[in-house]
Amino acid sequence: MTRLYSLDGVDVRFGRVTALHGASLAIDAGERVALIGANGSGKSTLLRLLHGLVPHAAGQFTSHAPQREQAMLFQRPHMLRATSATNVALALWLRGTPWRAAREAAGPALARVGLEGVLARNARTLSGGQQQRLALARAWALHPQVLLLDEPTASLDPTAKREVEALLAEAANGRTLVFASHNLGQVKRLASRVVYLEHGRILADLPVHDFFHGPLPEEARLFVKGELV
Numbered sequence: 536m537t538r539l540y541s542l543d544g545v546d547v548r549f550g551r552v553t554a555l556h557g558a559s560l561a562i563d564a565g566e567r568v569a570l571i572g573a574n575g576s577g578k579s580t581l582l583r584l585l586h587g588l589v590p591h592a593a594g595q596f597t598s599h600a601p602q603r604e605q606a607m608l609f610q611r612p613h614m615l616r617a618t619s620a621t622n623v624a625l626a627l628w629l630r631g632t633p634w635r636a637a638r639e640a641a642g643p644a645l646a647r648v649g650l651e652g653v654l655a656r657n658a659r660t661l662s663g664g665q666q667q668r669l670a671l672a673r674a675w676a677l678h679p680q681v682l683l684l685d686e687p688t689a690s691l692d693p694t695a696k697r698e699v700e701a702l703l704a705e706a707a708n709g710r711t712l713v714f715a716s717h718n719l720g721q722v723k724r725l726a727s728r729v730v731y732l733e734h735g736r737i738l739a740d741l742p743v744h745d746f747f748h749g750p751l752p753e754e755a756r757l758f759v760k761g762e763l764v
C-alpha cells in the first residue's frame with residue numbers, strides 16, 4: 536500500500552486559534568476518508584494542510600502526493616468570469632497542456648458531468664449545482680491521483696446533491712478521496728473510513744462500518760446521534 540500522507544502530532548495555528556491540535560493520521564493510496572465533526576472542528580484546515588495551502592506549526596507532516604496529482608473542490612467553487620469551456624481549458628493550460636489541446640479537451644470533460652449544453656455560457660451565470668459539476672469537470676480533467684473535497688454538496692438542493700454525489704463516486708473510482716461532510720448518509724455511501732474531529736483533535740479514526748456500528752468515544756457518539764435526528 537502506498538502511503539500518501541503522514542501526520543504525526545501536527546498543529547496548525549491561525550494566530551491564537553489552534554485549528555488542528557496534535558493530529559496523527561496516515562492516509563494510503565486508494566482510501567476514501569470522510570472527515571466529520573461540528574463547525575470549526577478543523578475539517579477544512581486538515582484538507583487545506585493536505586493540499587499544501589496552510590503550513591503546520593508543530594509536529595511532522597509528510598505528503599507523498601505531488602501537488603499536480605491533487606485537486607481540491609470547495610463548497611462554493613470559484614469560477615472565472617468566462618465560459619464553462621474556458622474555465623476547464625484554463626485549468627489544463629495552467630498545468631502545461633497546450634491551449635488548443637486544452638480547448639479540445641474541455642468539451643468531453645463537460646459532457647462527462649452532463650454540462651455539454653452550457654459550454655459557451657458564462658460560468659458565473661450557472662446554478663450552484665451546475666457550478667459544482669463544472670468544478671468537478673475542471674478537477675477531473677486534470678486526472679488527479681487524489682481528490683480533496685470540502686463539503687462539495689453542502690450548498691446544493693436535494694436533486695443536485697444526488698447528481699453531484701453520483702459524479703463524485705464515479706470520479707473517485709481508482710483514486711484517493713478525502714472529503715469533509717455533514718451528511719452522514721453521504722459518508723456511508725462514499726467513505727471507507729471515518730475520521731471524527733472535535734476542537735481540532737482527532738477523536739476517532741475507524742473503518743466506516745465500525746464507526747456506524749461499533750462503540751465510539753462519547754463525544755463522537757453524541758455527534759452522530761445529533762446529526763441523525
Ligand SMILES: Nc1ncnc2c1ncn2[C@@H]1O[C@H](COP(=O)(O)OP(=O)(O)OP(=O)(O)O)[C@@H](O)[C@H]1O
Nearest residue numbers: 549552553554572573574575576577578579580581
Ligand atoms: N484563516 C483563518 N484565520 C483564522 N482562523 C481560522 C482560519 N481558518 C480557520 N480558522 C479557525 O480554525 C478553526 C477550524 O476551522 P475549520 O474551517 O478548519 O473548521 P471546519 O471543521 O471545516 O468547519 P465548518 O464545518 O464550519 O466548515 C475554527 O475555529 C476557525 O475559526
